Every structure is written in C-alpha cells, then in structure tokens.
Amino acid sequence: MSDPANGSPPEFQKAATIYDVAERASVSIKTVSKVVNNLPEVSRATRLRVLTAIEELSYRPNQLARGLASQRSFMIGLFCDAPAAGSGYIARIQMAILTMCQKEGYHLIVECIHATNQNIAQQVHALVAQSKLAGVVLTPPLSDLPALVEALKATNTPIVRFSPETSQTDVIDVDIDNCQAAYDITKYLIGLGHQRIGFIRGPLDHADARARLEGYKKALEEAGIASRDDYCQPGNYTYKSGMQAGEKLLTLKDRPTAIFASNDDMASGVMASSLRYNLRIPQDLSVAGFDDAIFAYAMYPRLTTCRQPIGEMAEAAVSTLIHHGDKPVGLLRLPHKIIVRGSTARPSPAAT
Amino acid sequence: MSDPANGSPPEFQKAATIYDVAERASVSIKTVSKVVNNLPEVSRATRLRVLTAIEELSYRPNQLARGLASQRSFMIGLFCDAPAAGSGYIARIQMAILTMCQKEGYHLIVECIHATNQNIAQQVHALVAQSKLAGVVLTPPLSDLPALVEALKATNTPIVRFSPETSQTDVIDVDIDNCQAAYDITKYLIGLGHQRIGFIRGPLDHADARARLEGYKKALEEAGIASRDDYCQPGNYTYKSGMQAGEKLLTLKDRPTAIFASNDDMASGVMASSLRYNLRIPQDLSVAGFDDAIFAYAMYPRLTTCRQPIGEMAEAAVSTLIHHGDKPVGLLRLPHKIIVRGSTARPSPAAT
DNA sequence: CTGAAAGCGCTTACAG
C-alpha cells in the first residue's frame, strides 16, 4: 500500500505538516502558525492563501508537537473517583464537560483517582507533569481531597471543582444553592396542600445534605408548619436507607402525605416501601427526590425532583479553565430547576 | 516564587528532563530512555543507577515529547455517541476501559461523535491525526458506522468494537453470546416452574435483539413449550415500550406468569404496568431483564437480569489495542452472567 | 506584517 519511493506529492499517505502548508502558500511556517492560532498580524490576502493551502492539504496541527513547543497541551483532565458509579451524576457532568471541550477545540482526558489512595501527590505529579494538562476538573468526592488540590496547585494547573464542601482560595468552584433548592421543593409540596411532609436527610458530614435539610426546615417554618422530629429521618443517600426511612415514616400514627428525600436513590427506596403498605403514588403519598438521576425518568410514576444545571456548570468550568485569569476565583452558584413529574400531587381529601 | 537566577539544582520548580537524569546517573540519555521503556541491553548496575536518579529527581517522561518523537501517543480514544445516556452501559464500559488503561500506563481520551453527523471522516481525521491515538474503542451505536470504521482504518489506527452488528475484517470485536444468554434466562424461568413466559423483544434491526429472541424461542422449544405469538410482544428498548408491551401481556386471557424483557428499561416498564393490575412481583408475576442497568439494583424488587462481562471485555479490548498484532482479528465472545435477584420466583400454585 | 533560528523533551537508526 505505502510507496515511499513514489515521487508524487504525499497528499494521501502522510499527514501534511506546517512546512507543507507554508510551502504551498509561499509563506514561512511562522505565518501558518499565526493563522492556525488565530493571531492577528496577518494580512487578509495572506491569511486566505494559507487557509486555502490548509484546506487543500487537509492539514491538522499535530497536538503533540504543539504541546511540546508551547509547554501546554490542549487537554483538560477530568478526575473522578468512580465515573460509572451512582445515579449518573458524574456521567452527566462528564458528558457536559466533553461537549464544552469539543466546542473549544480541547480534548478530554479522564483519570480515575481513588479517594482512598495514599500518595495522591505522586499520582497527580505523574499525570499532570507528563501530559501538561491545560486544566483539571474535580468531581465529588475528589473535590474535597486537600491532598489532591494541593498537589495540583503545586504543578500550577488551573482547577475547577464541582460541588465542593467548602470554598477555597486559588480555585474556582461551581455548585447550586442546595438550601434554596430544597426550600423550593418543600414549598412546592406545601403549595400542593401538604401539611405533613416527611424528610429524609443525607449524611450530615456532607455540606449539601446539611443545606438541603436547612432548606426543608426553612420552608416549613415560613409556612407556619411546626417541624416534627419524627418526620425527619436520617439516610445515607442509598436506596436501602431510603426504604428504611420510608418504613419509619409510613408506620407513623399521623403518617406524612408527602415525603421529600434528599436524593433520588432514597426517593426510590421510599417508593418501594410504600408498596408494602398499599399506598398509591401520588394519590395516597407524594414523593419527591433530588438529583434527577437517570432512573428518575424510568420509574413509575416518574419522580419529581431537582435538577442541577450541569450543562451551565460545565460551561462555566471549562471556559474558566481555558481563559483562566479572566474570571474571579471563588464559588460560582448556578440556578437549579425543579422538575415536576408524576410522583407528586395534591393530597387526597381523606388524608388531609 | 520562581527564582530563575538561583544556582541550586532545580529539583523543585521545574520538572526534571531526561538530560537531568542522564547527568545524575552519568550515562547518556539513550540509556535513560532504555530504562524508562524497559528495553533490554542495559546492565543491571547501570539500570539501577538510572532508576535511582529517576527516583531522586522524581522524573516523569514528558508524554508529549515521547509521542512526538515516536509518532505514537500513549493515549487510547474512546468514541461514544452519548456517554451519559441510557442505562449506564456505556458508562460502565468507560470505567472498565479506563481501569485497564491506567494499569497499562495509557491515558484515556473520550470523544463524542454523533452517529448522525455527516462527514465523520473529517472529524476522525482531525481527532486521530492530531493526537496520534494508539488505538480507538468504539461503542454502540458507533460500532456500526461504516464511515467511521473506514476513516479510522485509513489512518491506520487499531480498532476494537464493542457489540457490533456484524463482524468485519481488520477489526477486533468483543461481545457476548446474546442468543445463549437469552436462552439461559428463559431456561432459568422454565426451571422455576414457569410455563407461560412472555417475551418483549427489541427492534429487529438490532442483531442483539434478534439473537435474544432466538435464544428465548430455543429454550421454549427445548422444553417442549409451544411458543405463542401473543406472548411475544415488540418493543424498542425504552421504558415506555416495555410498559405498553406489559399492558398487552397482562391483559391476555391466559396471562404469562413470567415476562422476560430483552433489556432492563423495558423490564422496568413491565413492572410499572403490573402495578395497575395489582400484581405483586414476584409472587404473581416474575420479571427478568437484560443488561444489569444501574437502576436494576435500585428498583423494588431488584431485577433479575443478565450482565455482560464488561471488565473482561475491556481488558481484551485494551490489551488488543496495545499489543495489537499478537491477537487474531475477528470476534471475541466472552461469557455473560445471569444475575438472579428478587423479581423472579416460582409461580404461585394458583397461577399454574 | 513576515523570516530564520533555536528549542520543547523525547526516540531512533547508526556507529562503535
């Protein structure tokens, strides 16, 4: 197939280099470089000539050479603990980041870092030093690994963290207002006519779990509904813990007419437990979750929940990494969205 | 912070290069290169000296330089249509591929290619030519995009496809035996005592859907159970189509005591529809799915299903890409696994 | 607005 001795121009076999383009356009490679990188200082006529040559040779700059020479690659790292785990939150972030990267002409390189790993610093060093990443996106629970963040800072790599526990300097954080979101859902349930609203909280060492609990209480208080301790059950964000909390809530004397679980996995558990007591959803019991997990749409009835604006968060993250320096450091809060579906309704007259 | 005028060795500020290591170990860079790449022809003593120097300087080879010089990068591309969509099948593949890559010292770069995109060839050219990918993994539905496969072949990039429709030359394919898997599930249901087993098939233009249907029929036939047309309903792999098929099956005069849906989304739909008829699962109706989707474990009761050995498939895929040439081209079939959970049980005496 | 030259940090024949 290959024919090295062939005298004809190698337009087919070998990829064109910047030299080929320069020669064809009768300019220096410097000029080609400028055109490719969209720098000014090139006359319209020259630019057009170069562009034509690029087109004709279907030239693509070699990213490896570009990165080596400029000491920065066009790659953004996405560091995850377990990309495929959980309810798809991480997967959704990845998809959004990827879309943004492609829009900006960057590539996404995904790395798995185990939060329990000991010398993270070493691993990061290997990863970042080797590839000269243009920036790194951290997803939970990695957002809250001081060792990771420090190691990254030491390599002078820009960082964006998704939903971190606490804000930090030198770092950009993107998140939603969990308290407000929980407040909104609770208020929506109250607006529906519910007075007895159960709540299943997440682990209290998670800042988001605390914030959601706070939002729930705030909404009740504002509506003049006394909060009852037995209506607020603990959970740990798993399906099973949701089912257990559901059992407790549904066997209460004055059982709630609505249950708001702080995530979709637990909401799913509640729905499972409601089957045991022959409660129909949403006629006998309204259930709301949080996250808009993949399965929230595949269960019956579909789950009312809160969706994070992951697309916008990713957009903010990537553009911050690429144009970093323009944006201020700190926490960026983006607006969430309540998704109302079939699992919530007005309480039946009998229940109220 | 940085102090270029500082005379002390730059062990901290700047990353060590191969020259620094060579100097410290008193060898040429060639020798360092050999040690790093695990090539022979280096005496034990020298190798040890180099290794020590590498350790002391915490040297990491620059991947960009390595790639540029050798004309091949240590990156493997994972091409997906929509990484986050669906029931997590793609996400799981990604996780497995990623794990393998890290084990082999490669990086994973994820690219999103829309199957509907017109000139895929161009996009591939840009992607692969730019980054000199060591290999590419294709996931459905991209596995069956001739334009993609051809474009990739033209760049001489090794390819591995997950679950393609049809085998091809020059390409390695990994898959399970869908017919056998469906046969196994059906046989398991028969073994439980079910005689009236409904089936919901996938779209018949999918090879896997056809194979699963075939497996179902084969198991019935072997057991001497006549297959009934009204027990075999069409579906298109969505939750909704599963629910519709469920309605049809459950309103049949002799309704099935078990339903086997060709994927978990449809199985989930069946379970939803069963609620309408006050059928308890698994007491009144057994339901089995296929895929072991993320939510299969989060529903109630948990779904009996078939899991693909994604870890092994990924292992085969990556090692094939890296050591390609060693392995034969063609289709590699790996063993599936039936996961029995709470959604299936013996039929109740009344029903049989 | 454009060129010539050095250099990014490796690998790879080619010698010895």
Add this chain to the structure above:
DNA sequence: CTGAAAGCGCTTACAG
C-alpha cells in the same frame, strides 16, 4: 552494552 546526532512538528522570542 553505550554514545553522539538527527529529527519528530510545532511555538516563541528576536530581528527586520
């Protein structure tokens, strides 16, 4: 078993 040199394909001061 090891060295010296060229080259991978770009970018980036430095000149003009």
